[in-house]
Amino acid sequence: EIVLTQSPGTLSLSPGERATLSCRASQSVSSSYLAWYQQKPGQAPRLLIYSASSRATGIPDRFSGSGSGTDFTLTISRLEPEDFAVYYCQQYGSSPTWTFGQGTKVEIK
Amino acid sequence: EVQLVESGGGLVKPGGSLRLSCAASGFTFSTYSMNWVRQAPGKGLEWVSSTSSDSSYIYYVDSVRGRFTMSRDNAKNSLYLQMHSLRAEDTAVYYCARVFFGFHAMDVWGQGTTVTVSS
Numbered sequence: 001e002i003v004l005t006q007s008p009g010t011l012s013l014s015p016g017e018r019a020t021l022s023c024r025a026s027q028s029v030s031s032s033y034l035a036w037y038q039q040k041p042g043q044a045p046r047l048l049i050y051s052a053s054s055r056a057t058g059i060p061d062r063f064s065g066s067g068s069g070t071d072f073t074l075t076i077s078r079l080e081p082e083d084f085a086v087y088y089c090q091q092y093g094s095s096p097t098w099t100f101g102q103g104t105k106v107e108i109k
Numbered sequence: 110e111v112q113l114v115e116s117g118g119g120l121v122k123p124g125g126s127l128r129l130s131c132a133a134s135g136f137t138f139s140t141y142s143m144n145w146v147r148q149a150p151g152k153g154l155e156w157v158s159s160t161s162s163d164s165s166y167i168y169y170v171d172s173v174r175g176r177f178t179m180s181r182d183n184a185k186n187s188l189y190l191q192m193h194s195l196r197a198e199d200t201a202v203y204y205c206a207r208v209f210f211g212f213h214a215m216d217v218w219g220q221g222t223t224v225t226v227s228s
Contacts, residue, residue, distance in 0.1 A: 035214035037154075044204055044221055045146075045154065050214035057216075088154055092213030096168055098144065098156035 006101035023089035118222030131205030
């Protein structure tokens with residue numbers, strides 16, 4: 001079973017700053033099956049990035065994804081007030097199964 | 110508008126049963142695989158179950174296999190999760206989600222329905 005570990009657990013930044021979120025897999029993951037989600041309190045998750053680096057429909061270009069193998073990154077180039085939220089990475093694997101990381105909270109500093 | 114709307118959550122005693130529903134609209138439901146994902150209070154996301162578009166394949170996370178049954182009715186554009194032998198650890202918000210074909214990401218989510226298992 002592949003485990004996804006996200007770091008840091010909490011990221012304290014100011015609006016306008018750059019956010020870099022990490023997702024590390026315990027085994028190699030197909031880049032085609034690595035996604036990122038944003039979740040705000042009381043809301044359902046929203047798909048941001050699929051296939052490691054492709055933005056979902058309607059997602060602003062300040063969000064970008066990169067990585068391969070076991071190391072993946074979500075970058076928010078300039079934080080807007082609405083970007084403060086929890087972010088999850090997710091991979092799809094054999095069996096099949098969907099696995100999520102434990103989440104990174106981006107909070108206002 | 111593409112939409113998923115869950116219903117059927119509530120308070121149930123340990124060992125009890127509950128049936129969740131998810132109504133889909135705004136897209137051709139019968140062509141998409143669908144997932145159930147849950148989130149315990151204050152915790153992260155956990156995939157629960159998945160069905161292929163024609164129900165020929167249905168999968169479960171180990172912790173619910175044998176207790177939960179996922180099904181769909183493409184004629185009614187609806188997805189279901191029948192839950193039996195509920196435990197306190199099944200307490201969560203349950204979301205239905207559409208699977209983005211070919212990439213296995215989840216691109217449309219419902220608002221969730223809350224299941225509380227408590228005596």
